Amino acid sequence: MKVEQIYTGCLAEAAYYIESNGEAAVIDPLRDTKAYVERAKKEGVDIKYVFETHFHADFVSGHIDLSNATGATIVFGPTAKPAYTAYVAKDGEEFQLGNVKIKAIHTPGHTMESTCFLLIDENGKETAIFTGDTLFIGDVGRPDLAQHVISDLTEEKLAGHLYDSLRTKIIPLANDIIVYPGHGAGSACGKKMSKETTDTLGNQKLFNYALNLNLTKEQFIKEILTGLVPPPAYFPQNVLMNIQGYESLEDVMQRGSQALTPAAFEAAANETEALILDVREAQTFAKGFIPNAINIGLDGQFASWVGTLIPDLKQPILLVTEAGKEEETITRLARVGYDKCVGYLQGGMAAWQAAGLELDSVTSISAQTFSDLFTENPSLTVFDVRKKSEYDAEHMVGVENLPLDFLNDHMAQIPSDKTCYIHCAGGYRSMIAISILKARGFDNLVDVAGGFAALKNAGKLPLTEYVCPSTLL
Structure with a gap:
């Protein structure tokens, strides 16, 4: 046995x-x-x-x-x-x-x-x-x-x-x-x-x-x-897919594995109103990406974050991946029911740039740079996108908690006329949050690279601690 x-x-x-x-x-x-x-x-x-x-x-x-x-x-x-x-x-x-x-x-x-x-x-x-x-x-x-x-x-x-x-x-x-x-x-x-x-x-x-x-x-x-x-x-x-049945994975993989030139990718995005999902590492994404693309990196809890933040399983999706990661990405999307991938960018962002097409980027600063800025101006607008339990355990004094899980429901809390600094625990979730916000028209956003862990190591920042009741752990 x-x-x-x-x-x-x-x-x-x-x-x-x-x-x-x-x-x-x-x-x-x-x-x-x-x-x-x-x-x-x-x-x-x-x-x-x-x-x-x-x-x-x-x-x-x-x-x-x-x-x-x-x-x-x-x-x-x-x-x-x-x-x-x-x-x-x-x-x-x-x-x-x-x-x-x-x-x-x-x-x-x-x-x-x-x-x-x-x-x-x-x-x-x-x-x-x-x-x-x-x-x-x-x-x-x-x-x-x-x-x-x-x-x-x-x-x-x-x-x-x-x-x-x-x-x-x-x-x-x-x-x-x-x-x-x-x-x-x-x-x-x-x-x-x-x-x-x-x-x-x-x-x-x-x-x-x-x-x-x-x-x-x-x-x-x-x-x-x-x-x-x-x-x-x-x-x-x-649950309903598991009760009612679903399309074979083979068919899903075949449809999603369409390699698209930059021109064809751009045309497909316009024709299908597909969501552009960029699964590269957060800091790589920050340096240059297709405007309105959402970043959810394969190197984190990819499937669960896709499921949390993309509400419609039938949403057409176009992929931007590192070379050789296309099949893995389509598979991991299908594991949580996202079967409508319609293709990926052939040659990745290098091909997009070579074609002279429009790029966007995210300003990302080190924890030490942010620490110096915050020390000089404690009134900076800062959002901590970790879970509430993480925030309650320890956070920066004066920083508002805006959990990534519920970002789609609370965008009204984010001022569009101020520069907003965003951090999470290590940098994965903050880049997801910023990419979503930029796609919704928010431009004055700065990522704090390395997140809360790096901020603690930088020192000088005022922190508050709170021991959660056992029922909230």
């Missing part, structure tokens, strides 16, 4: 590959399924099942394409109603995989169809549980996502179901069972996940607040709902 966790840092998502005696199963695959197919082919095994722990909100699962490619049966837990061929398991139903068994354990709460899958080895011993978004390391799945798709499922109702699921289905299991969750730290599906991506259930019973047996249901509901921020706007749209 083999169990492999396939972790994707950009989405903080874990898929799983299980193999036994010539048969394999994949749990919660990403949309780009080639790696799973090639792995099974290399091992000389057949993928028999694709298990889905629930209808995912933060990414488009690869279950349909993987099933089409291999003939594997898609398996959901009780109450799931997919709009395509799949098997809906009964609570407690077991599936034979080679010499092992996988048992469906219905655990409603994160969503109503949420189901964990318990691995029973060749000797009949329960050895591991794949918990999806029901149980994370140090946390549990937020119970407010399904209500954005099914309105009468209130977050309080779902939290109550989760409390019951944990106490009747998870906690009674043996302490030595290994927990394999669907996500790690950085995912928006929980609020305080550990950086660790696996643990024993016994250890989680000791240290995971949600498994504290002293919590009443009322206390659990209050604790689990406190400190939740609104989910990214693309979450409900991804």
Whole structure:
């Protein structure tokens, strides 16, 4: 028997590959399924099942394409109603995989169809549980996502179901069972996940607040709902894609992989009203980019920021990338449902410049230069675009917090007649914010390179600290 966790840092998502005696199963695959197919082919095994722990909100699962490619049966837990061929398991139903068994354990709460899958080895011993978004390391799945798709499922109702699921289905299991969750730290599906991506259930019973047996249901509901921020706007749209089905990734890749000359790129932008998405590194972008382009760099949490800041999954997109990064970019967009990429700039920005076409740029100054300016003039207009929790923990005195997550809703707070200095934690998010603002007509913007980390090292700046309550961590 083999169990492999396939972790994707950009989405903080874990898929799983299980193999036994010539048969394999994949749990919660990403949309780009080639790696799973090639792995099974290399091992000389057949993928028999694709298990889905629930209808995912933060990414488009690869279950349909993987099933089409291999003939594997898609398996959901009780109450799931997919709009395509799949098997809906009964609570407690077991599936034979080679010499092992996988048992469906219905655990409603994160969503109503949420189901964990318990691995029973060749000797009949329960050895591991794949918990999806029901149980994370140090946390549990937020119970407010399904209500954005099914309105009468209130977050309080779902939290109550989760409390019951944990106490009747998870906690009674043996302490030595290994927990394999669907996500790690950085995912928006929980609020305080550990950086660790696996643990024993016994250890989680000791240290995971949600498994504290002293919590009443009322206390659990209050604790689990406190400190939740609104989910990214693309979450409900991804849920619907996972329920209703989607276009094959092969078709998406073929359409997006159209190499366009600068003239053709410019014409396509005008004809399709496509959003120009520049995925180069922030400081490279700052030195020269196509006017109105949005910068979201591949070197950060690219997919989740695209999903947060581009509200329409059907928005046509034109890409500007570093050479050789085109396919990766289209794939990572498709993972979160952005299937309407219509091409990329052949030759990148070098070709654009060689064609003599218009360029824009961003003024970016060092943390030391900003420190000197702020010391001389503390009334400078400065925006910190980090998350509220980061800002609350420590920030510059007199600086306003404008989290990037909600920038689209709060542009009225930004004066157009003053020079505004923008910083984040390290420079990634500030450049995203500035590119969006410039595309909306704001011109007097200055990036503070290196962000808050560099500002602290520069010294002299007045800082304030605030210890967040545990429920907000």
